[in-house]
Amino acid sequence: MVIVLVIGLIVFAFVAWFPKPPPKPDATWVHILETGAWRVGIDPSFPPFESDDAKGNLSGFDIALADEIARAWSSANATPIHVEYVYSGFDGLYDALKARQFDAIVSALPYDPKKTEDVYFSHAYFDGGPHLIVRADDATTKTYYDLQGKAIGVELGSTGDAFARRWQRRLKFDLRTFNTPADALRALRAGQVDAVFTDLVAFNDFSRAEGGVKQVGDALIHEFLVIAVRKDTPTLLAQINAVIDAMKSDGRMERLYAEWLVGRETAGR
Numbered sequence: 001m002v003i004v005l006v007i008g009l010i011v012f013a014f015v016a017w018f019p020k021p022p023p024k025p026d027a028t029w030v031h032i033l034e035t036g037a038w039r040v041g042i043d044p045s046f047p048p049f050e051s052d053d054a055k056g057n058l059s060g061f062d063i064a065l066a067d068e069i070a071r072a073w074s075s076a077n078a079t080p081i082h083v084e085y086v087y088s089g090f091d092g093l094y095d096a097l098k099a100r101q102f103d104a105i106v107s108a109l110p111y112d113p114k115k116t117e118d119v120y121f122s123h124a125y126f127d128g129g130p131h132l133i134v135r136a137d138d139a140t141t142k143t144y145y146d147l148q149g150k151a152i153g154v155e156l157g158s159t160g161d162a163f164a165r166r167w168q169r170r171l172k173f174d175l176r177t178f179n180t181p182a183d184a185l186r187a188l189r190a191g192q193v194d195a196v197f198t199d200l201v202a203f204n205d206f207s208r209a210e211g212g213v214k215q216v217g218d219a220l221i222h223e224f225l226v227i228a229v230r231k232d233t234p235t236l237l238a239q240i241n242a243v244i245d246a247m248k249s250d251g252r253m254e255r256l257y258a259e260w261l262v263g264r265e266t267a268g269r
Contacts, residue, residue: 028103029235036079039102040066043090048201048260049108058085061260065125066106068252072243094118097230104236105228115228120237123244124224125253126261130160130197132216135188141195141216144171151176153184153193160197163220182206185213199223204262 032038042062044052050060066083074080086102093105094115110128111121134141141147148171154161156177164175176193178184181202188196189212196213203215227244229237247253 025235026233028230028233029239032073032081032103032236033077033079036077036081037084038066038070038073038081038104039084039086041086041088041093041096041102041105042107043093044085044087046090046108052087061126061256062106062108064256064260068247068256069240069243072246073239094228097228100230103229103233104240108225109228111224111226118231119228120231120234122227122229122237122240124226125244125247126225126257127219127222128199128201128225129219129221129223130154130158130163130199131203131219133185133188133196133198133203133213134194134216135191136212136214138214143217144195144197144220147195148172150174150194151192153178153187153196155179155181155184155198155202158198159221159223160199164197186210188213201261208262 042050042058044050044058044060046060048060049062050058052058063085066085070081070083084102086096088096088101090107093107093109096102097105097119108128111124115121132141132144144167151174152164153176154164156179158181161175161177164173167173168175176184176187178187181196181198182205184193184196184198185203185206187193189210197220200215203213207213227240229240244253247256
């Protein structure tokens with residue numbers, strides 16, 4: 001009995017001393033490395049994130065991001081890696097990912113906690129939530145609490161609209177809805193509303209083209225954009241996160257923001 005106990009302790013000590021080998025990379029990541037093809041699902045109808053010029057030429061922030069991720073992987077792989085874009089309607093992206101029509105969704109996809117049982121989400125690469133926008137000469141509005149009883153402009157059905165309605169009763173907002181963020185921002189500049197709740201892409205577009213407005217504070221609601229992968233691809237997820245983190249640290253992400261998300265036309269999805 002004592003001998004068995006001693007042998008067991010020796011085995012336990014051996015196992016504890018030597019770490020377990022790292023887990024094998026998932027099959028999807030191995031296939032990407034071997035074939036050099038990373039299949040990405042997109043809905044190419046949402047500039048400035050992704051759009052098709054009707055000739056099959058894609059452009060936009062997400063296209064540049066996916067291409068940069070593939071470029072980073074290529075530098076450490078014997079086979080160069082490129083992106084193969086697979087078109088899908090936005091509402092069908094999750095189902096198509098599950099059906100293995102592609103390996104990841106890179107399509108201005110908002111983080112959705114209800115989907116975490118089905119997919120893994122990457123680290124966020126952009127916050128698309130609404131911000132508080134006021135006239136350029138407004139020196140008194142610091143937060144949305146300063147807007148009690150005042151007129152607020154929003155794009156109908158947007159997250160800015162949802163935020164304003166959440167606080168409308170308590171802060172007695174005089175809510176004014178518009179068809180587009182630009183319409184709301186023109187009303188702000190003309191003095192028809194006191195503030196607008198809209199996203200930074202719309203604000204940057206308007207500010208660059210027409211001016212007269214400014215952003216105040218941080219996002220009113222966080223609407224983080226992420227990349228989604230299947231739950232059987234943890235290695236792929238880790239590789240995506242590694243590049244996103246590196247791009248945030250070395251300035252590449254900021255350069256993409258400047259190139260694609262400032263002064264570009266936007267469209268609703």
